[in-house]
Amino acid sequence: MNMAQFLVDEIKQLLQNHLKIMYVIKFCAILLFIVTQSFTAPYKLSNGCGYDSCNLGKSDKLNVHIVAHTHDDVGWLKTVDQYYYGSRGEIVRRGVQYILDSVVQALVENSDRRFIYVEMAFFWRWWNQQSDDMRNTVKQLVNEGRLEFISGGWSMIDEAATHYNSIIDQHSLGAEFLHDTFGECARPKIGWQIDPFGHSREVASLFAQMGFDGLFFGRADYHDLIIRSTERTREMVWQASSNLDRQSWLFTGILPLYYFGPPPFCFDITCRDPPIMDDKSLHDYNVPERVEIFIGEALAQREIYATNHIIMTMGGDFYNQNAHENFKNLDKLIHYVNLQQENGSDVNVFYSTPSCYLYALNKAEKKWSTKTDDFFPYASTPFVYWTGYYTSRPALKRYERYANNILQVTRQLNGFSQSNLRNIIFDLSEAMGLAQHHDAVSGTSKQHVANDYAQRLSDGIDRAVEVINDAYAKLLSKESRTTSIPHQFLCPYSNISACLPIEGQNQFTLTFWNPTIHPVTIYPRVPVTREYLIRDPIGNLVRAEYLPIPDTMKNIPGRMSSAQNQYLLQASLPALGYNTYYFEAKVDTNKIEHKKVTTTINEACILQNEYLRVEFNDRGDLKHIVNLAKNLIVSFTEQGLYWYTSYAHANSTPLSPASGAYIFQPLFPEPLPVSITRHIHCMKTDIVQKASIIFNEWTSQEFSLYRNTSAIEIEWIVGPIPVDDNIGKEIIIRYNTDIKSEKKYYTDANGRQVLERIRDYRPTWHYVPDDPISSNYYPINSRIWIRDQDRQLTILTDRSQGGGSMHDGSIEIMVHRRLLHDDSMGVDEALNETAYDKGLVVSGKHILFFDRPSNSAQLHRIGAQQLFMYPLATYALPNTSSYTNYSDMFRQSWSALSDAMPLNVHLLTFDQLAPKQYLVRVEHYFELNEDEFYSKSVTIDLQTLFKSIGTINEMTELILTANLPLSELHRLDWITKDQESSHIDMFQQYLSNVTIITLNPMQIRTFQVIIA
């Protein structure tokens, strides 16, 4: 209610009835309006938001922080909107709209109560539907610290399959909404990853850079937990980066019971625990027994934590749909438990929040243990490894990465064209925020929900294309002719060599936007139904190969195209800019001269360029790769595709699950080859040399060696995975070499810093191996390598996949899964993706590098950055009579940069916030000591990026989520057991006239820039 409004209305009514006392009334009205202004609801005023508002308990008691919360998956069993509204009740009857409605009501009812909210995807939906009165009420609750936003991302991210670019984006999206809506009181100070199934060191490092004072999560390896509970080290300082030192330190706590409250104290409508029945005149009065049990629970929990503060997370999945029930009983529980202090009870219980609990720990003057590794893989119980989701739904995982590529390009185009269409890009930003959810890109939702994520990305991309067109309208047009440019469109099926809109066209253009700040050369393929002359941006005819589309591609179910051939061309693109290629149908096809293509079938073959030689025998076995310049050779045995038999279980339980969306549970530790015999087709042209290994009708891999590159591209196609035998299958690609890797392998975290993995080993505790395969799987977000003294074999992936090294010298990467049972972890559906009534076919790429260890970093760092920020191809059908006609009208090449940028710098974000206002993130993307040259600090001038736009007038360095000036960040200090303090001096503030900045290895710096 809005009391002020009410009073005004009442006074008005009074005025009509009592005109004579009008002036007195008027005076009173004004007076009272002023009085009531500060009380839009009859709350007690608290101390406001922030740590100062925290109840820090009693020093001589066990202080129990009750954290009332709800865990709202932004899609899982239902889509985010189905969860929001509470539709599809036949699946599960949960509705977030009601949660937020009732939580706000419950907070208004009693000012002692506190609540936290986490997922901005839901809160934003709700907020959009609220009245001004309700919004004011919520603002007051936030300002008083009674409603606290925790984590505040668009979703609660998955940590295994997410890429750092999108993690930062999605947290920034939520942070921006909160900042704009509520201001600083709503700035999240705590990471809250209570449900994800494994925790990444990189995420912790990013969280520290987001200004978080701590991180809480719920799931950790059962064995780790036992030890930490015994040693009271469930709370620690996570030293989350070997590059960023204290900037990455993050206080981290593992919650007592995932994120649930102690049983039997769940008062949610979904729970069955007894309520507090405190009316002695009714039957079943139960206060004494309930209080006794609670005190017992609290005392027991104290035994595994380090201080006299403990946290009880009173919440669960979609709890508080009727928050009143929870709070009514918690009010009573708190009251009666504290009443026992009169009888000598040691337990002091009160409503709190994670940040207040954290603050109490911080004030406890305790010295904390540290940790430098990560929390992968996650075993919930012996033999139960949550490593399947590293690969689950490979198509969605790729589509998410692809959508991010488009999103970043669109932002750049919007920014450099100064189109100021950020509101249109929002749809894709929102879809990407949802996709980061720990049941989205993780592949652990139900099928219809996965479809919804993909549809949202697709819809978001459609809207982004509007922005792309608007931007290109400005950039393509020469001078003032901005009116009609040919409509730019994507060919989303080009990954299966299909682009229907250009089929049969007389002419079309193909424009590539290079989103990196360095020039790149790519080898795009253009599927066609006729032949073309192709001109580069300066009008030269492009030397392109005209090649048949392989059968493996053409046979993919659902491919609508009638294109039988494709052009393969080499395109060299300017940094942060575009080139347009003009395709003009050849009129006289008789005179066509195709360049010589050598092909062999089932013969031994060698692919070779300036750098590498790749040798296959006549049975299709990869035998050797030779690095010609470095004179290195690596031998392969039985490289290829294999499958694990999925463990199936009629009565799958969490203690003995089938292989499912979450769990990878192979029945036997040895995978079987997908076939005994193979076919090998080799083909050599000027641009590329290819070896296609066809294992059977549903598996193939194609090795491509382009000229002038040190990379071998391996394109795999898997599917439809046959399940006629009623056996679920999990498909891997193995690279078995003679590299003496000695159990060690290296995987990246979230596309960024790399961790060393050791087979059958955990850095933090004495690990007794149980499962030989699944326990050695780790997330491969962008790369994995093995090495010995001289040699390193590195593989880049085009999406997140799971994998590891099961034998010395071997890398295996799981690329696809088709399962027939549910793993009983909740999704209640077998991960059995289909399309066109068959198992889903998935294709993808591995990029393989073979070099000395000391030379490998620059290959994989630069290669990975170019892979996830790939040039975006847009097509158009210009209504032009000739190439000349086109080139007269349109600019065919453009770059935002005139000066070269250092190769170890990446433009992570370029986003126009408002007409003269930009958000920029730049990044040093090499780690310390991994490259002799690039692992050093680097200095750049940000003005370089704005050359095409204007002069930087003002520049403010922000924290990573861009919701606070870095200078205003004051993180809590923690002391480790080694007596080290986490304290760091405030980062230097940048004055508006100093645009030259330095980046240290792995440093990301965020700036708000205002242009003159």
Place this chain on the structure above:
Amino acid sequence: MNMAQFLVDEIKQLLQNHLKIMYVIKFCAILLFIVTQSFTAPYKLSNGCGYDSCNLGKSDKLNVHIVAHTHDDVGWLKTVDQYYYGSRGEIVRRGVQYILDSVVQALVENSDRRFIYVEMAFFWRWWNQQSDDMRNTVKQLVNEGRLEFISGGWSMIDEAATHYNSIIDQHSLGAEFLHDTFGECARPKIGWQIDPFGHSREVASLFAQMGFDGLFFGRADYHDLIIRSTERTREMVWQASSNLDRQSWLFTGILPLYYFGPPPFCFDITCRDPPIMDDKSLHDYNVPERVEIFIGEALAQREIYATNHIIMTMGGDFYNQNAHENFKNLDKLIHYVNLQQENGSDVNVFYSTPSCYLYALNKAEKKWSTKTDDFFPYASTPFVYWTGYYTSRPALKRYERYANNILQVTRQLNGFSQSNLRNIIFDLSEAMGLAQHHDAVSGTSKQHVANDYAQRLSDGIDRAVEVINDAYAKLLSKESRTTSIPHQFLCPYSNISACLPIEGQNQFTLTFWNPTIHPVTIYPRVPVTREYLIRDPIGNLVRAEYLPIPDTMKNIPGRMSSAQNQYLLQASLPALGYNTYYFEAKVDTNKIEHKKVTTTINEACILQNEYLRVEFNDRGDLKHIVNLAKNLIVSFTEQGLYWYTSYAHANSTPLSPASGAYIFQPLFPEPLPVSITRHIHCMKTDIVQKASIIFNEWTSQEFSLYRNTSAIEIEWIVGPIPVDDNIGKEIIIRYNTDIKSEKKYYTDANGRQVLERIRDYRPTWHYVPDDPISSNYYPINSRIWIRDQDRQLTILTDRSQGGGSMHDGSIEIMVHRRLLHDDSMGVDEALNETAYDKGLVVSGKHILFFDRPSNSAQLHRIGAQQLFMYPLATYALPNTSSYTNYSDMFRQSWSALSDAMPLNVHLLTFDQLAPKQYLVRVEHYFELNEDEFYSKSVTIDLQTLFKSIGTINEMTELILTANLPLSELHRLDWITKDQESSHIDMFQQYLSNVTIITLNPMQIRTFQVIIA
């Protein structure tokens, strides 16, 4: 919130800070306090409560009355307190506290919303726990008609197994609470029997006398419903009494879908229907389709109702635990449906209440069909007759009747002793209110809930005994010696001839309170372990029989007593008063002379007294009963105990249920005799002649013929019913005679007016028999008879039982049931009562009269009244040295009456409300034309009842529920299709000086009396 309080607090605070402007502030404070007094919450003011506040819709539209409600069983699957609190979530997660919390909140949020509440047992519990602020809020909602109490009984009564005395009491209990709490705005005007499984004409008649304007219910015979839907006669004027004419007419409507809303429009947390998703920016926007379906539902419903008003009951069992969800969606639905009126839609929908719907029908100027029979038995679908519950839980059914007996006696004792302890009696009143619930006395709750009902009755009786003691302390004591009377106690196990506290005592007293206004003679049995001299109130030795306790009684499991013998005495008691009998142990047991007792075993035997002869053959068959004075004889064949094989079904469904708590579904139409051979023991004494027929180890019946009586008492003992054969059994007693009953039989309704039943026939529609047995069962609340020209065989029951006449001349009464399957009607438990690890043993009485039809009414009317208002025996252990000593100290006989009262008048209620204030109900309990003499109007002087208390000073006639002066009752008038109006002139008001009143047959009159 209480805004006034808030403002005062604020002003106070202001005063402290701004003392200088104190006077101005003070003025403002007073002014605003006055303003806000009328607005304790920011509501729109409505027109207030009552019919005037009703929205009557639009005359040219189909008006859909949305009635938001909840149906809250006061015990069923859980006990009333478990339901109240929402405990025992493992059974079902429902909590009424939350329903009421959230409903009030939802009503406060939006003044358009309306809600009804029905069950006072819950509302009273809730109200007791509320703050003053909340109470004021609720009062306002009631005063504005936004929260309306409907029906307003303590529970929603069962209609088959309830006795009219307790129906009236339990409705009065709720009505009194509402009246005292909220005043006239809360007076229920509508009967709301939405769930009971069959509807009694007597209930309708009582409801009319309670001032109700109408009755709605949900369940009626499927066949009846089809016809009524076709003929649009689901709404009618029920002419509910053949004695009371228009006083009993009640407008009655059968709701469209039990009491649920139309699918798929259930928005309750327990439902899965889609919510209204009206945010076009989110996925799954569904407003158009939802609106279309709703309009379709409304138009379809119009087809089966008579006017352009229809009702949609949006609610269900324990719905609205989070009322916000329901209302939020209903708000939207109403909004969007009405929006379609702009597109020509004919449907106008709005929040309403049953009374407003009724009022709209009343204003519709329609002529309504009538009905004179009742709605028993209830068949939900073909073959599925809800007739089992007429008998289910026979022990609870008897205990409830017994508890009422104690309750009425306690009220009388409290009243005549002027103890003014009504608040203590409340516990028993409350327990009786609960027991009337349609899953309580009906026997259709789970076992643990049935135990809870019994425990509450027992606890209530314990408290009543406190009042009884207080009263006897005044009544027993001679003159001023009121200090210490011997503690009076009950012997609740005297029904199995056990009374432990008196065992072995040297002396004890036995006091009987006769609650009827006529002298009675009874033949009590006193189980003893030694021998006594017994003195009557004037000191004479009583001629008592000393008889062995029969083995059939002694063998009942759980009987703790060591008493082997019992005294049988004749006790003649004064009207509305007591006699005390003094038992003094015989010192010299050698000299004991027992009177002669004749016993025979397995011989033919004849019981005979002045009025009757009862003949058995040597095989234990009842052969004849002869009415000696009237020279009538009736022959019996195969009288005795039989069992039906319960239909069992592994997958019982509502369409094909097993026999269960609700459903009586015999597998074969012919019951089997419980045994082929029997034993007969006969015994004759001066007082009584008995024939015990022992069928087997678990069934017996004992015929007793006392001297000077026209009644034959048949005591049956049944159990433990064997189920070792895995067959459920339903035990009946059959009385097969040669009476030519020609398909007709007669059963009472709720212990009052009698309806004619005809086998395989329904008065209202052409009935095609399906089930030959169950479909002919009717509730026998107190009596059943068959007759021919000259002879009538009447049987009184001591509790509600089911029965009928399956063959001409035959009466059968089901006395016990033990079942092994659930009937799938919701209780989800087989009705398998046990005690001491065996099937429960139940005993009871039938009273048999055999006379001419014209002479039978006075026998069964008087007999039944004496049976349910039986003299209450209390024992005491006086610390007196001798009888003389006792009689010196204590008054041994007392009567409230000095003048005889007419035999056809019953004192239904005598209740002290306050020191000088009484509530009295008197009743003419004969029907028209059933007795030559007693079926006439009768005049009495109420002052007669108050002789012992004082002079009536003021007397106000009230409606039956005592919550409104009769003179202020204005019921709505209805016109029948015969052009008859239901209008009646207001009853005459009684002046304080006119205490002489007239009662017409079956009339009950209620008075509040103030004594000088």
